[in-house]
Amino acid sequence: MTLSFTMIRQSGRVCAGALLLACLMLASGAAQAQMTGPEGRVYDVRTERESYTARFQPGGAYQDDRPRTGRWHFDGRTLCMLIAAAGPQAPEYEVCTPWRDIEIGESYDSRYWTAHGAPARITRIQ
Incomplete structure (x- = not known):
């Protein structure tokens, strides 16, 4: 027993x-x-005024086809992007957004991806 x-x-x-x-x-x-964060990913960003493709390169480099460059940082919860100046009409700006991990083809609306908090449609394309 x-x-x-x-x-x-x-x-x-x-x-x-x-x-x-x-x-x-x-x-x-x-x-x-x-x-995981944004590293290696590509997003289509559409606002009322513009549309562009944002690329998050390994090592923290940011590039889009407006064309703008910059740096990005991800702490596991928040994505911050420092977008370099592109002349006097498009000054440098920094935006931070709570991270949303979406699959390719998925979209969401955000006010955190633009310099002035304008609404943007974010779609992951790669």
Whole structure:
């Protein structure tokens, strides 16, 4: 009787340990997905005034086809973009937005991607 109780008790520990490990792996996978950020991705950005393609190069370089360049930084939750000046009519600006991880072809509306908070439609294209 003692032997079967010991096996059940040990079996319960093994199951609890396996369950805990599975939960940790799922949490780690979710954290990794969240941490992916924009690196290597391309987005179509459309506002009332303009439309352009934004590219987030590895290492933090930003480039779009307006043409503007700059730097980006992602802390795991927030994406910040410092867009360089393109002459007196288009000064340097910085915008920060809560990160939204979307799949290719998905879109969302945001006021955080433009210099003056204008509405923009963001679509991931790559």
